[in-house]
Amino acid sequence: MRARLLEATVECLVERGFSGTSTTLVSERAGVSRGAQLHHFPTKNALVVAAVEHLSDVRRDELAAAAAALPTGRRRTRAVLHMLGDHFASPLFVAALELWVAARTDEALMEAVAPLEQRIGRETHRMTVELLGADESQPGVRELVQATLDLVRGLGLADTITDDARRRRRILDQWADTLDAAIAAGAGPETTGAHAPGKDDR
Template structure:
């Protein structure tokens, strides 16, 4: 039986978004044209522009797709997190892995491009702010803490900011050995801070 038109359209859109992320991670903004993305997705440029009329539309949707992929990945792996004293270390490691993988690399190329592209920047700033709020909320859930407790919100945000910095450090060289020690130490600091907050 022939695939229904709506399903084919959804599948094409999905392939375009996945190809856009792959192209960004491998080629950067300059090399990720609509034509390149369409070729990688196995569709015509016209078909790509039917779904995303402009390059900015395509990559703004790609940012949203990255955010959704981050959430899905985190949700899928959160079931494997240990309970007890090892949980904080595992949560920090999971957050860092979000920012050291190809999804973050692709998002970073968009951030850089957005610094000199007003239309793209408008889309990126809004989407990243929403994704950041969602990541923060998810981190609170995984750690099992309440951000109304003094110091918790700032400490969890510091964890996300640190993970982003480690992602940047990992762009040019494999930083995994040094990163492991930092994750160990930060998990100790985070545990101490969260436990102190719980006692107050």
């Protein structure tokens, strides 16, 4: 029952946005009584945050499984970036985006969303470092990894307006070459021009 509620919530967020998602609508879609829904999630905020957290955990496990099949050698970086690009163009990102926008002007929602977003950001950063085999003890490498995540996140945002898959692939192919060259060169700021973003792990 809980899983049905969480899945229905994500579907509503993607299809109707945060403002169009209601606990009544979620209950109807999940085939769950209002009383049962309120027992598990007494407020809309509790429901939507739990739904995005649940799907994030599911997606994290899916990414880990997909990572095991990634190629090694010269094309690995490109494959990693395409996997991340697809992740940030998924319904999960759309649902999370709806929460971020709503939380900007909702203090109570922000208190729940901010820690979740920070945790997911740290996990995604750590996974990306591992997949790329990046050495963050080298100057500039951490910033390059973060720039990579900022890039795929931005491309995911563009995909919410229109299907951007072809352009995304071209951009990520070029960035893979740039990333490989920068890391191979030592990735120092004087070499890559990389700089730290305003906030890490976001």
